[in-house]
Amino acid sequence: xxxxxxxxxxxxxxxxxxxxxxxxxxxxxxxxxxxxxxxxxxxxxxxxxxxxxxxxxxxxxxxxxxxxxxxxxxxxxxxxxxxxxxxxxxxxxxxxxxxxxxxxxxxxxxxxxxxxxxxxxxxxxxxxxxxxxxxxxxxxxxxxxxxxxxxxxxxxxxxxxxxxxxxxxxxxxxxxxxxxxxxxxxxxxxxxxxxxxxxxxxxxxxxxxxxxxxxxxxxxxxxxxxxxxxxxxxxxxxxxxxxxxxxxxxxxxx
Amino acid sequence: xxxxxxxxxxxxxxxxxxxxxxxxxxxxxxxxxxxxxxxxxxxxxxxxxxxxxxxxxxxxxxxxxxxxxxxxxxxxxxxxxxxxxxxxxxxxxxxxxxxxxxxxxxxxxxxxxxxxxxxxxxxxxxxxxxxxxxxxxxxxxxxxxxxxxxxxxxxxxxxxxxxxxxxxxxxxxxxxxxxxxxxxxxxxxxxxxxxxxxxxxxxxxxxxxxxxxxxxxxxxxxxxxxxxxxxx
Numbered sequence: 001x002x003x004x005x006x007x008x009x010x011x012x013x014x015x016x017x018x019x020x021x022x023x024x025x026x027x028x029x030x031x032x033x034x035x036x037x038x039x040x041x042x043x044x045x046x047x048x049x050x051x052x053x054x055x056x057x058x059x060x061x062x063x064x065x066x067x068x069x070x071x072x073x074x075x076x077x078x079x080x081x082x083x084x085x086x087x088x089x090x091x092x093x094x095x096x097x098x099x100x101x102x103x104x105x106x107x108x109x110x111x112x113x114x115x116x117x118x119x120x121x122x123x124x125x126x127x128x129x130x131x132x133x134x135x136x137x138x139x140x141x142x143x144x145x146x147x148x149x150x151x152x153x154x155x156x157x158x159x160x161x162x163x164x165x166x167x168x169x170x171x172x173x174x175x176x177x178x179x180x181x182x183x184x185x186x187x188x189x190x191x192x193x194x195x196x197x198x199x200x201x202x203x204x205x206x207x208x209x210x211x212x213x214x215x216x217x218x219x220x221x222x223x224x225x226x227x228x229x230x231x232x233x234x235x236x237x238x239x240x241x242x243x244x245x246x247x248x249x250x251x252x253x254x
Numbered sequence: 255x256x257x258x259x260x261x262x263x264x265x266x267x268x269x270x271x272x273x274x275x276x277x278x279x280x281x282x283x284x285x286x287x288x289x290x291x292x293x294x295x296x297x298x299x300x301x302x303x304x305x306x307x308x309x310x311x312x313x314x315x316x317x318x319x320x321x322x323x324x325x326x327x328x329x330x331x332x333x334x335x336x337x338x339x340x341x342x343x344x345x346x347x348x349x350x351x352x353x354x355x356x357x358x359x360x361x362x363x364x365x366x367x368x369x370x371x372x373x374x375x376x377x378x379x380x381x382x383x384x385x386x387x388x389x390x391x392x393x394x395x396x397x398x399x400x401x402x403x404x405x406x407x408x409x410x411x412x413x414x415x416x417x418x419x420x421x422x423x424x425x426x427x428x429x430x431x432x433x434x435x436x437x438x439x440x441x442x443x444x445x446x447x448x449x450x451x452x453x454x455x456x457x458x459x460x461x462x463x464x465x466x467x468x469x470x471x472x473x474x475x476x477x478x479x480x481x482x483x484x485x486x
Contacts, residue, residue, distance in 0.1 A: 003347045070416065071463035073423040075437060076456035079444045083452055169337035173427060176339065177444050183339050190430055195346060202343035206336040213335040 006196020007203065016200075023185065023204060029096055030181035033171045034212075036095075037106030038164060044107070045114040046156075053122025053152075054144045062119035069112035074170045075177075078105045082177040089178065096180030102171065109170050110163040117159025121152030157223045161216040168212060172205050182208075267450040276450035283451070287439070291458060293353075294435025297428065298421045298466070301357045305364030305417060312365075313372035314398075323373070330366040338363070338427040346431065356428035363424060364417040371413020375406030408481065411474040415467050422463040436462075 010016055017023045052058040081101035082089045092099025125148045133147045149156075175183025182205050189198025266276035280287065316323035333341070341359045349355040379402050387401045403410075426437030434441065436455040443452025475482065 001347060067419070070420045071423060071460050071467075073426040073437070073440075073456070073459050075426040075429070076440055076452075076459055079440050079452055080456060083444060083447060083449060165335050169339070172337040172339045176427070176430065176441065183337075186339055186343055187430065190343065195343075199343045199346065202340035205340035206344065209335045209337060209340070210332060213332070 003195045003199055006194075007200045008196075010197050010200040011203070021184070023182070023201075026180075026182045026184060027204065027208065029094065030168075030171050030183075031208075033095055033099075033102060033106060033174075033181060034164070034167050037103055037167050037171070038110055038160070040103070040107045041110035041114055041163060041167075042160070045111045046118055049115040049118035050122055050144070050149070050156075053119040054140070054148060056123065059119065059123070062115050066112040066116040069109060074105065074109055074173050077108065078102065078170070078174055078177045078179065081105055082179065098174065098177060098179040101177075102174040102179045102181070105174070106167045106170050110167045113159045113162035113166060115159075117162070118152075118156045121155035121159070122148050124155065125151045154220065154224050157220050161213075161220055164212060164216055165209070168209050267448070272447070272449050274449045274453045276454075279450035280454060287454065287458070290436050290439050290455065291462070293433070294422070294425055294437075294459070294462060297353060297356055297360065297425050297433065297435055298418065298462075301360035301421050301425075302364050302414070302418050304357065304361040305368050306414070308361065309365050309368035309372055313369050313376070316369070316373060317376055326369060330362075330369055333362050334366040338424050339430060342428065342430055351431045353428075353433040355431050356425065356433045360421050360424055360428075364421055367413055367417040367420070368410075371410055371416070372406070375409035375413070376402055378409050379405045404478070407474070407478055411470060411477075415470050418466050418470060419463045422459065422466060426459060 015022075019025065049062055052062055078101065081087055081104060082098050087098075087100040087104060089098040090100065091097050092103070095103060129147060129151065130143065133143045138146065171181050172183040172186070174181050175185075175187045182201060185201025186198045186205065189195060189201060264270050265278045265282075266273040267279040267282075312326055316326045336344075338359060341362070342355055345355045345358055349358060383401060383405065384397065387397050392401065425435050426440055428434035429437035429441040432438065436459045439451050439455035440459075442448065443455065
């Protein structure tokens with residue numbers, strides 16, 4: 001198992017962590033990409049999905065966007081964006097080479113879980129509760145803010161958590177099209193037959209992914225505990241097998 | 255003469271034209287495309303089947319022992335969290351730069367989805383049905399095979415469809431170790447700025463996902479004739 005000693009040598013050398021293309025800089029870059037893309041997807045996706053869910057319209061679209069998103073390989077979309085005349089592989093500030101193409105791809109792949117889960121979260125609010133709210137004289141806006149959103153929040157957050165996992169994975173794959181991020185260490189190691197380096201990069205990527213997932217799980221648990229009174233975790237939605245399923249029990253991690 | 259001919263009418267995939275959509279590319283490189291597609295289908299099918307074979311006993315064990323269930327679900331979620339581009343390299347020390355690396359990685363992802371949907375499917379069987387079957391003298395094995403599994407089939411098939419479609423997409427990442435099916439063509443397309451190759455391979459990938467999904471829908475209809483009767 002010489003690769004393991006190579007890997008250890010790579011990881012334990014301080015020089016590999018510092019510098020503009022060191023592990024630390026690339027890690028920072030990938031975190032920046034992830035946060036930016038997630039925020040962009042939230043800004044675009046949350047209002048649309050929550051409002052459609054509130055109105056009960058566009059369900060076919062909101063649910064099928066996840067199915068379509070799954071069928072499109074992240075690698076293929078990244079490749080198409082990088083080779084196309086726009087956005088291409090141009091440098092974008094701190095986001096690095098092919099920064100814009102990567103950000104667009106990350107945002108697009110973050111949208112399906114956010115939209116589907118938020119829509120379902122709104123639709124799953126019990127009709128009786130909705131009726132009661134209307135009976136109390138709440139306006140549509142009040143119903144949404146005071147009833148539907150608080151009740152649906154855990155599912156919305158689980159969609160964000162799925163999106164986070166997806167964005168981190170896609171940001172890693174960006175390196176396959178010579179894009180930014182930690183994936184560069186992996187692809188560089190493999191393309192130069194320096195497998196120790198490639199595996200070292202993979203280890204860092206996997207470790208950060210697990211840390212992010214744990215942080216998201218704690219956030220979700222905090223949100224969940226605010227409404228312990230209602231039975232949660234039941235698989236009542238027909239969707240639970242698509243995408244959101246992956247997350248239903250994920251709070252057991254750790 | 256031939257050189258002149260090329261200059262007069264460059265094919266749509268020459269460096270000068272570099273069209274995205276190019277039928278000449280598809281017919282000229284047919285063999286390459288077919289080979290990549292076959293590799294893609296092979297890797298996808300073997301991975302999903304392997305995932306299913308592992309998921310079955312895990313789901314049954316998890317159902318029997320609730321304490322095991324949370325461990326299994328936590329472990330599979332953990333695996334699912336690791337990006338594919340990082341998972342494959344982590345397997346390389348054990349399986350080398352082979353198709354096995356890709357298959358095991360993809361099977362692990364499929365497993366995560368399948369275990370959940372199997373558990374969910376089995377849980378969807380109404381307790382009354384289970385009790386009636388036991389009352390009729392069904393043993394545990396018979397109950398599972400003749401009552402629970404058929405009734406759980408719709409939910410399990412939904413999981414299988416999700417697993418299959420995402421495996422088709424993820425197979426492309428296998429190009430890191432040169433076993434990515436159509437992903438190999440995508441990778442080459444990026445490296446050589448070859449638009450027709452890149453576009454054709456991407457399109458085939460998406461088509462493949464939809465075709466396999468459609469086949470599973472058909473299979474489910476054949477396997478659950480009673481659901482059609484109920485709907486009519």
